[in-house]
Amino acid sequence: MAEQVRAIRTRRTILSAAAKIFEEHGYQAATISQILKEARTTKGALYFHFMSKEDLAQAVLAEQDHRIMVPPRISKVQEIVDAVMLHAHRLQTDPMVRAGVRLTMDQMAQGLDRSGPFLRWAEVGRQLLQEAQVRGELLPHAVPAETADVIVGSFAGIQSMSQAVCEYRDLPGRVSAMMRHVLPSAVAPSILASLDLSESRGARVYAEALEAAEAGEAAVTAG
């Protein structure tokens, strides 16, 4: 058990070091030696956990997906809004999420398949919007897969614009504006009127999700 804990910690240390090096040098220029030096670990430990530089990058990319879960909502449209707003909040506050998003957006990373995060987010969005459609939350002509693609693509660019312009300070406001523009084309007016699209939503969902996670852990410990 102690060994397992140590292995998980080592993996985490290597991953954080890789995220930092990728962010500083870009995927292309980053080297395994730089990552080893940053992580203060051995080649053996690194290759025990990761096969290659690409494998490390894919692990950093995957960190975006470990979404701290949004609690289920009565409105599935609100659930997708919350997932996006929570992601924006984590992008502002969590260096690992930031590193994953930057790698995803690194159009110069040759030999690294960056399609994963786009396709996985689009799939999560499509599923939530299809559930919303079944529940009658969408307009009759709405196409869940198309709307999901527009939201995922738009978010990617809006975070990039916010980073270039002011290091993410205005990100929640920009994401809220994007949602207010995109959703009325796909969502029924009665649902639209009940949505919370405010800038502070992401921080509140984050606090709520953390509380739920801690309550869950406490229940497991008590059990």
Added chain:
Amino acid sequence: MAEQVRAIRTRRTILSAAAKIFEEHGYQAATISQILKEARTTKGALYFHFMSKEDLAQAVLAEQDHRIMVPPRISKVQEIVDAVMLHAHRLQTDPMVRAGVRLTMDQMAQGLDRSGPFLRWAEVGRQLLQEAQVRGELLPHAVPAETADVIVGSFAGIQSMSQAVCEYRDLPGRVSAMMRHVLPSAVAPSILASLDLSESRGARVYAEALEAAEAGEAAVTAG
């Protein structure tokens, strides 16, 4: 005159070389020596035209702005649609535009101010949408600056997603879907019904703009 032409050509050669090197290595890792080798020119010639690596990158970034002009439209909303669709078309077909967009999206390019293209495009969009507002093309609650920001940010991410997923093959369709989602929240229904948001719009605007430019040159020659 011959010297001027030669200078313009040399500048162009250096700029193309810089675009290629930035695209291959990323801004951070790229060096002036690599650009000199690619351009097959002298250090003296390079520094005659550009002060530094950042100066070169800013020139590549600025290439996106040399928009082959969209002819004025009766509807200013159609004009902004055409500018975006034309940009998408050029991104698919012009390596220099592609290099500029990739540099803009290079979140790892430390020390390079990448906010320029975002802010300039947002400003062009804001002006066109303000004209549209004066002409009564927008809904009463529409805020031109906010809608322009959403379009510019969304476009940036949608091109990135299209590049990651299929090297830009589906870009016109994705941009058309984005416009169909975003515009109904800001544009009056009567204008909306008259817009051409089809996938093939960008290629047609490009052909039209080229023809207009050639006719202009012919008129100058005849004069």
